[in-house]
Amino acid sequence: xxxxxxxxxxxxxxxxxxxxxxxxxxxxxxxxxxxxxxxxxxxxxxxxxxxxxxxxxxxxxxxxxxxxxxxxxxxxxxxxxxxxxxxxxxxxxxxxxxxxxxxxxxxxxxxxxxxxxxxxxxxxxxxxxxxxxxxxxxxxxxxxxxxxxxxxxxxxxxxxxxxxxxxxxxxxxxxxxxxxxxxxxxxxxxxxxxxxxxxxxxxxxxxxxxxxxxxxxxxxxxxxxxxxxxxxxxxxxxxxxxxxxxxxxxxxxxxxxxxxxxxxxxxxxxxxxxxxxxxxxxxxxxxxxxxxxxxxxxxxxxxxxxxxxxxxxxxxxxxxxxxxxx
Amino acid sequence: xxxxxxxxxxxxxxxxxxxxxxxxxxxxxxxxxxxxxxxxxxxxxxxxxxxxxxxxxxxxxxxxxxxxxxxxxxxxxxxxxxxxxxxxxxxxxxxxxxxxxxxxxxxxxxxxxxxxxxxxxxxxxxxxxxxxxxxxxxxxxxxxxxxxxxxxxxxxxxxxxxxxxxxxxxxxxxxxxxxxxxxxxxxxxxxxxxxxxxxxxxxxxxxxxxxxxxxxxxxxxxxxxxxxxxxxxxxxxxxxxxxxxxxxxxxxxxxxxxxxxxxxxxxxxxxxxxxxxxxxxxxxxxxxxxxxxxxxxxxxxxxxxxxxxxxxxxxxxxxxxxxxxx
Numbered sequence: 001x002x003x004x005x006x007x008x009x010x011x012x013x014x015x016x017x018x019x020x021x022x023x024x025x026x027x028x029x030x031x032x033x034x035x036x037x038x039x040x041x042x043x044x045x046x047x048x049x050x051x052x053x054x055x056x057x058x059x060x061x062x063x064x065x066x067x068x069x070x071x072x073x074x075x076x077x078x079x080x081x082x083x084x085x086x087x088x089x090x091x092x093x094x095x096x097x098x099x100x101x102x103x104x105x106x107x108x109x110x111x112x113x114x115x116x117x118x119x120x121x122x123x124x125x126x127x128x129x130x131x132x133x134x135x136x137x138x139x140x141x142x143x144x145x146x147x148x149x150x151x152x153x154x155x156x157x158x159x160x161x162x163x164x165x166x167x168x169x170x171x172x173x174x175x176x177x178x179x180x181x182x183x184x185x186x187x188x189x190x191x192x193x194x195x196x197x198x199x200x201x202x203x204x205x206x207x208x209x210x211x212x213x214x215x216x217x218x219x220x221x222x223x224x225x226x227x228x229x230x231x232x233x234x235x236x237x238x239x240x241x242x243x244x245x246x247x248x249x250x251x252x253x254x255x256x257x258x259x260x261x262x263x264x265x266x267x268x269x270x271x272x273x274x275x276x277x278x279x280x281x282x283x284x285x286x287x288x289x290x291x292x293x294x295x296x297x298x299x300x301x302x303x304x305x306x307x308x309x310x311x312x313x314x315x316x317x318x319x320x321x322x323x324x325x326x
Numbered sequence: 327x328x329x330x331x332x333x334x335x336x337x338x339x340x341x342x343x344x345x346x347x348x349x350x351x352x353x354x355x356x357x358x359x360x361x362x363x364x365x366x367x368x369x370x371x372x373x374x375x376x377x378x379x380x381x382x383x384x385x386x387x388x389x390x391x392x393x394x395x396x397x398x399x400x401x402x403x404x405x406x407x408x409x410x411x412x413x414x415x416x417x418x419x420x421x422x423x424x425x426x427x428x429x430x431x432x433x434x435x436x437x438x439x440x441x442x443x444x445x446x447x448x449x450x451x452x453x454x455x456x457x458x459x460x461x462x463x464x465x466x467x468x469x470x471x472x473x474x475x476x477x478x479x480x481x482x483x484x485x486x487x488x489x490x491x492x493x494x495x496x497x498x499x500x501x502x503x504x505x506x507x508x509x510x511x512x513x514x515x516x517x518x519x520x521x522x523x524x525x526x527x528x529x530x531x532x533x534x535x536x537x538x539x540x541x542x543x544x545x546x547x548x549x550x551x552x553x554x555x556x557x558x559x560x561x562x563x564x565x566x567x568x569x570x571x572x573x574x575x576x577x578x579x580x581x582x583x584x585x586x587x588x589x590x591x592x593x594x595x596x597x598x599x600x601x602x603x604x605x606x607x608x609x610x611x612x613x614x615x616x617x618x619x620x621x622x623x624x625x626x627x628x629x630x631x632x633x634x635x636x637x638x639x640x641x642x643x644x645x646x647x648x649x650x651x652x
Contacts, residue, residue, distance in 0.1 A: 030372075032476060032478060035479075035558065036411065036476075036478055036479050036480075036542075036558075037376065037406075037407040037408075037410040037411050037479070037541075037542055037543060038374040038375060038376035038407045038408055038410075038411045038413065038468075038470065039374065039375045039376065040372060040373075040374055040411065040472065040476050041372065041373055041374075041375060042371065042372055042373075043369040043370065043371065043372065043373040044369065044371075045368065045369065045370075046356075046366060046367065046368055046369060047366075047367055047368075047369040047373065047469070048364040048365065048366055048367075049364060049365045049367060049417065049419055049452060049453060049467075049469060050363065050364035050365065050419065050453060051419040051420070051421045051453065051454060051455050051465070051467055052421070052455050053421035053422075053423055053455050053456075053457045053465060054457070055423050055457045055458065055459045057459075057460065058457055058458045058459060059457060080363075081363040081364045082363075082364055084363040084364075085362065085363050085364045085366065087364065091375065093375055093376065093377040093467060094377070095377045095378070095379035095421075095465040095467075096379075097379055097381050097463055126375060127375060127376060127377065128377060129377050129378050129379050129465075130379075131379045131380070131381045131384055131385060131463075132381065132384045133381045133383075133384060133461065133463065134383065134460065134461055135459065135460055135461060137423055137457075137459065137463055139377070139379060139421040139455075139465035139467075141375075141377055141419060141421075141465075141467035142364075143373070143375060143469070144364065146366065150358060150362075150366050152358060152362055153361075153362050153363070154362075215363075216362075216363055217363060232361065232362075
C-alpha cells in the first residue's frame with residue numbers, strides 16, 4: 001500500500017529534481033537554468049554575489065514555522081544583502097540539505113515560499129544542489145546587477161547622519177512570540193510573527209538611498225551592525241536610544257523583553273542602516289515617506305568610539321552572533 | 327587558564343570572520359570581496375553559476391578525512407561542474423555551517439584546503455556566510471566565465487562517440503579503503519584515497535573538449551550520469567563494459583568490490599563524460615594524451631534506450647543518489 005504522506009526518502013534525489021525542474025524549468029533563449037552542470041546566465045560588466053545559509057534548529061524551527069516561511073526567508077535575507085549594496089537581485093542558486101524523513105509536502109511548501117519570494121523580488125531560480133543530512137539547511141546564493149556605484153559599509157564620513165529605515169525589534173519580538181505560542185493572539189503579534197517569518201527586504205527604499213555614503217542591512221541587530229559599519233569605515237558614532245525607531249507592535253508583548261532592547265540587539269529586521277551627508281538627509285527623509293518604510297535619523301558619525309547616550313556601545317552581547325557557545 | 331585547543335565557540339562568528347578576512351582579504355581596485363553585504367566582481371556578458379553542498383556524515387566524515395580535504399573537495403566539485411560546461415572557474419562564495427564544538431584547527435585546515443584549491447584552479451574566494459549547526463556542512467557557489475558556446479548535456483547526436491577522460495571507480499575505491507582503514511597500506515591504495523579526498527577536476531581536458539556535442543562530469547557514477555545525459559539529449563546509447571576505463575589502482579583492493587562495478591556505479595571521480603562527432607574523435611584522443619588524463623571511447627549514441635553489453639542500463643541502483651532511504 002502506498003503511504004498517504006510520502007517523505008523525501010521515497011522519491012529520492014531524482015524524484016526531487018524532477019519536481020524542482022517542473023517548477024523552475026528552462027530559461028529564455030541563450031540561457032541555461034536548472035538541469036545542467038551549471039547555469040548559464042547573462043551578466044553585466046559588474047555583478048554582486050552573496051550567500052546566506054539557514055540551518056534548522058538555529059535559524060528556523062518547524063515548531064513555529066512552515067516550509068513556505070523557510071523558502072521565503074532564505075531568499076529574503078539575500079535580497080536584502082544585494083539591496084544594501086545598492087544593487088538589483090537577479091538570479092539565485094539554492095543548495096538544500098534534507099533528511100530523507102522530510103515530508104515531500106514540506107519541500108513543496110519550501111519551493112512555494114521560494115517561488116513566491118522570487119516572483120515578488122524579480123529573482124530567477126536558475127540552479128541548485130541537493131544533499132542528504134540529519135538537519136535541514138538551505139543555502140541561497142544570489143547574483144545581483146549593479147548600475148551605479150555600490151554603497152559600501154566603509155564609506156561613512158565624519159559628521160554624516162546615521163539613519164535607519166522602518167522600525168526595529170519586530171523580528172526578534174516575533175521570534176519571542178512564536179517560541180511561546182503567542183501567534184494569533186492579536187493583530188500586533190501577528191505583525192511581529194510576520195516580521196520574523198516573512199521579512200520584507202527594503203528594495204525600493206534602497207533605490208532611494210543611493211546617495212548614502214555607507215549602508216548595511218540590519219540582520220544581526222542595530223548595535224552589532226552599526227559597530228561593524230563604523231569599524232569598516234574607520235569611524236565612530238554617537239546614537240540616541242530615544243531616537244531608535246522601535247516597532248510599535250512590540251507593545252503587544254506584555255511581560256516580554258524591553259522593546260528598546262529588542263530594537264537595539266534583536267536581529268533579522270532587514271531594515272537598512274545608512275549614513276548620509278547632512279545635506280542629503282532632508283531629501284531622503286521625505287523620499288522614504290509613505291508608502292515606503294520611512295527613515296529615522298538616530299545619530300551622527302564621529303571620529304572614534306561608538307556611543308549610545310554617552311555610554312560605550314560595546315560588550316559581549318551586542319546582538320545576534322552565530323557560534324558563540326551559549 | 328586558556329584552553330590549549332580552542333574550539334569555534336570560543337572565538338565566535340566575529341573571531342572566525344576576522345580569521346577569514348585575514349586570509350581572503352580585499353579584491354583588486356574596483357572589486358569588493360569578503361566583508362560587505364555582498365561581493366562586487368567584474369563579469370563578462372555571460373556567466374556560469376553552480377553550487378554544491380557537502381554534508382558531514384553524508385559526503386565526508388572526519389573519521390577518514392581532514393579539514394583540508396573538505397576545503398579542497400568542496401571547491402573541486404564545483405570547478406568540475408564549470409569545466410564540464412566548457413567554462414573557466416573564477417569566483418566563489420562559501421557558506422559554512424559549524425558546530426560551536428568544532429576545533430578552530432579544523433576550520434583553519436578547511437581554509438587551508440580551500441585556499442590551496444583556489445590557488446590551483448585560479449579561483450578567488452570573494453565572500454561567504456557562517457552559521458551554527460549540529461553537523462558541519464559546506465556549500466560552495468562558483469561563478470565562472472565562458473568565452474565560447476557552452477557544452478550542454480542536451481547536445482548528443484545519433485552516431486556520436488561516447489568518450490570518458492582518465493579512469494573511473496578510483497574515488498569509490500578510495501572511500502572503500504578509507505572506511506576500512508586501509509589507507510597507507512601501499513601506493514595504489516594511497517592513490518585511491520587521494521582520488522576520494524583530493525579530486526582533480528579536469529580543467530585542461532575540458533578545454534580540449536570544446537568540440538564535444540554534450541558533456542557532463544562524472545560525479546554520481548558513469549551509469550547514472552550517462553543515463554542523465556542521454557535523457558537530456560533525448561537519445562539512447564550502447565556502451566561496452568570492457569571498454570570502460572577502470573582505475574588500475576583498484577586491483578590493490580583485494581576482497582574489495584568488483585573494479586568494473588565501481589567504475590560503472592561509483593561516484594565522485596570528476597572525470598568528463600562527453601559525446602563527440604565521429605570525425606572529431608581521433609583528434610580528441612590524441613589531444614588528451616599525456617600529460618593530460620587521456621580519453622577512452624566507450625560506446626555510441628543511439629536513438630533510444632541505454633544499453634550496456636546489450637542489457638538495459640537501468641534499475642534501482644545506477645549510482646550515487648542522495649536522499650534515497652538506505
